[in-house]
Amino acid sequence: MGHSAIAFIIVIGILVFIHEFGHFIAARLCGVGVEVFSLGFGPKILKKRYGRTQYCLSAIPLGGYVKMVGEEPGSEIDPEDINSSFTHKSLLQKSIIVAAGPFFNFFLAIFIFFILYQFSGIYLAEPVVGQVLEDTPAFTAGIKPGDVIKEINQVKIESFEDIPRIIATGYGKQLDFIVERDARLIELVISPVLSPGKNVFGEEIEKYIIGIVGSGESYHKKLNLFQALQHSIKDTYGLVKLTLLSVVKMINGSISADNLGGPLMIAQMAGEQAKAGMMNFAWFIALLSVNLGIINLFPIPVLDGGHLLFFGIEALTGKAVSDSLREKLIKFGAAVLVALMVFVFYNDIVRMFNGG
Structure with missing residues (x-):
């Protein structure tokens, strides 16, 4: 159990760091100020300020966040911060910043596969x-x-x-x-x-x-650099395609939703893959990274895909979604995610009692 917990924390830490790092890099490239870059939630264990940004390691390592200047619509912004405000950037820039998190998860999978193929080749x-x-x-x-x-x-x-x-x-x-x-x-x-x-x-x-x-x-x-990169992109694309197809089949009932797993199942599998060796563990991280990227692109308010949906509506209608409607949709999205978390926890517990 302890081995699985450590492996789980390592996996989640890597995935969240890469995801939030994507948002952070895109924000900085688009000229948006970043106030906080935190790995984890809750009380801050370590923190260090460089320039405007405070980098933190927080007590609960099951997530992370990037807090940008003017991130919330309608928030008060100092006049000198207008140029570095997320809200005041173009729709394209805001979309790039939001989409960068999930796409960095895809890039992580490509990078992991590339390293594995470059040093180990393929069978x-x-x-x-x-x-x-x-x-x-x-x-x-x-x-x-x-x-x-x-x-x-x-x-x-x-x-x-x-x-x-x-x-x-x-x-x-x-x-x-x-x-x-x-x-x-x-x-x-x-x-x-x-x-x-x-x-x-x-x-x-x-x-x-x-x-x-x-x-x-x-x-x-053995693979050269180009071949390793080609196989890495191909495998990542294959995982994306297979994951999306699995979601579609769960929605139409072809596959039982009982196959969904949550943190307990991920922890168990992380421990098993870590024991099997670094290559297995790295491949498992790549697999989860693809899943995290796809999930975050779902058009559910609260997720990155939900924000992209809001930007898409604004681009089509010429006006932003009202604050009141946005707030209601975000509450709805949060409720959907909570319900999903309860369901996958239930699946995990059932598997544990059934010896799965």
């Missing part, structure tokens, strides 16, 4: 056929176990994972394969067929297949 599944299923297009075309898939439609195959991806994008069209067998290159023509299967969410789907199974062998590949 790829060998494009070697381990099994050919009977009465399938691959069996009919003459593919045999041990064949190495070299190309499909003139696209070089680097990993076995490339094969189903190319087959899926062909939508059943005839594909030209080049396979290596006994040091000889053989050209084969294969037409995929639809077959029942399951997606990553366990849902029943139909997908195009040719009827081969990989050998399960893998190889290590």
Whole structure:
């Protein structure tokens, strides 16, 4: 438990610091004065002032905040602070400042993946056929176990994972394969067929297949700077896409909301990943960073996405949302978040009692 608590504090501390640092950097670049940059809430344990900004480490390490000059609409601002007031900046500048927090969470994920790939490389599944299923297009075309898939439609195959991806994008069209067998290159023509299967969410789907199974062998590949960055961006994009799809499926009922987890589950998983090693722990931080970035972009008042929604309404109508309406929407947003927190805590507690 103690190990998980420490790991949880480290994870939350890193994620919140990066998120608030994004707001801070964007604010300073847009000429907005920052009065307080705090990691954590509650009583201040450490504080140091540099210029106008007071940097703080607070007692409750489960959050943080950046307090900007003129951040609250309608607040009184000294005439000399008008130029450095958040409220008096353009809609574009305010939007950049607000969006910078979530986007810095995405940048953190890219950075973590980049470091991992740069120093450790990647392991790829060998494009070697381990099994050919009977009465399938691959069996009919003459593919045999041990064949190495070299190309499909003139696209070089680097990993076995490339094969189903190319087959899926062909939508059943005839594909030209080049396979290596006994040091000889053989050209084969294969037409995929639809077959029942399951997606990553366990849902029943139909997908195009040719009827081969990989050998399960893998190889290590070192990456240069460009390749590491390319894989980092690709993986971060994949996590964003998968997370958004998961949210949509929870909303339409395809996935049970019981899968949602809160702080207790995060603490448990953080402890497990920390024990598994630094690479696992770093990957877990990247995963949570993507989730935090996406959640903060939801158009719920109180969250960054809610503020962006207000700015969008102002841009369309030509006038800002009234203070009274803003206050009501923020209260509603806060109530939604409290309800969500109660729900995920309930899920966590149920999992604990069920041994999950």
